[in-house]
Amino acid sequence: MRWGVVTFPGSLDDADARHALDALGEPSVALWHKDRSLHGVDCVVLPGGFSYGDYLRAGALARFSPVMESVVRFAADGGLVFGICNGFQVLCESGLLPGALIRNRNLSFICATVHCRVEETDTPFTSAYSQAAVLALPIKHGEGCYVADPATLQGLEDNRQVLLRYVDAAGRATEDANPNGSLRNIAGITNPTRNVFGLMPHPEHAVEALCGGVDGAGFFRSVRLTLSEGLPARTASVPPGL
């Protein structure tokens, strides 16, 4: 399989994402924002950064770039799309994921390592983790507060589309463990067909022990496992409460 990492004007973590994939032995190619071709990749990564300066709203302008037209079609055909931080914002602005990401509750840009709990493991992005695994992952964002209307939130819970929640070190989704004010401590979600994933933490910065931890590697391994061995069977599970 082959990964494609998109570079928009203002992307910052495109090289880091490719470095992380390289460290994990995963081949990747660069995808340019003006390029309509996805060059036959199996999974598209939308990286972190400030695409188009985040002018107007974070991710709002990137959604109209030529490459995004292809990404939207790719996703509609079942292709795997993995949005990290600004990539998550672009996916919400594109309508590939529900909801929106607004200014952090404390109005500050937050750069920290936080704990996140894996809520579902029967997805292409999380199958390598064990249920309720608590991961230490870096965040660095000013607009990471996930919001959606009550009906959308309930739909996400009912369909088990919340894949990652901010928790404390013991795995409890408390208010204190919520760094940015995200509703229901949501850190990452998937779409109803489970082939598009967006998260605010940066797994690509957590794949090497030298750089502070390897807890992020499982997301990339999950995609590799899914594409080589097929989708994990969907399990019925009790939705974890807050």
Added chain:
Amino acid sequence: MRAKVYVTLKAGVLDPAGKAIERALHSLGFDEAHDVRLGKYIELRVEGDATQAANRLDDMCRKLLANGVIEDYRFEVGD
């Protein structure tokens, strides 16, 4: 035609910046200020007559200028 577009946060959407402004107003003694909400104001010039411009502006707002998940919009067209 000159146009003015106002983009505001929907009721119920958190507005930490609005809250911070409200606290600052109170600390300056403007205790009568409440429910501060921070929005965006966009000026532009649009070709065509008022009806055409209004239709196009509505399209612009829905496609780009506002995010319907969190924001409402309204606009004024005129010279």
